[in-house]
């Protein structure tokens with residue numbers, strides 16, 4: 001049976017260079033998929049293509065399909081603004097808007113036409129609660145988001161993505177700029193959020209991939225070398241390349 005969110009022969013180019021090569025990958029509901037592999041192998045390019053953010057890079061182009069509920073998101077007629085609400089993205093470095101904590105979260109819902117203050121208050125609170133940040137910021141919602149710590153800013157960015165009810169969350173090394181305590185909070189959050197969402201995460205941290213993901217995809221020079229349940233990939237990989245990468249990281 002076709003998965004409701006998957007890629008089919010997805011290739012991504014920078015000019016003539018094929019950075020990601022004919023990837024077929026499915027993302028089941030309520031799971032975390034980790035994308036791993038050495039630097040430059042196409043993980044971030046692939047991740048960014050899933051909500052068409054890679055289109056914003058001059059010279060990039062994409063071939064193949066991204067299927068969601070029977071629609072091809074790679075179709076040129078796709079409404080990418082709406083798509084990016086359904087498929088939210090959080091980057092490596094926290095990038096809150098130069099606005100208050102409240103207005104960071106209310107921005108997306110307001111853009112979608114929600115003006116009612118009570119409704120916006122509810123969305124701000126529920127998004128911050130889902131991102132495990134509410135208790136830390138509830139008394140200073142109108143302070144600048146930039147006054148938060150790096151780890152809090154990253155959870156704010158997750159709350160901002162959640163404010164428009166996405167079905168999928170794309171995370172590009174979301175904890176790599178954070179201290180171990182903040183990293184732990186982000187990992188806990190990911191495990192809670194997957195009850196409601198599908199999550200795809202790029203990580204260089206093998207222990208993190210093993211801890212938080214259900215499925216792992218190993219990329220190498222633009223190819224998907226191996227994909228499967230994380231416990232199998234980490235204990236008994238089928239491909240020699242996967243094994244060497246994982247062993248190298250642990251060794």
Ligand SMILES: Nc1ncnc2c1ncn2[C@@H]1O[C@H](COP(=O)(O)OP(=O)(O)OP(=O)(O)O)[C@@H](O)[C@H]1O
Pocket residue numbers: 014019037038039040041042043044045046057
């Ligand atoms: N904006 C760009 N213009 C041209 N080439 C690019 C661009 N971004 C990435 N590339 C190239 O595409 C390939 C894949 O890069 P990408 O950043 O997706 O890899 P990655 O696996 O995410 O790497 P890292 O782990 O270092 O973040 C690399 O060869 C890279 O040089």
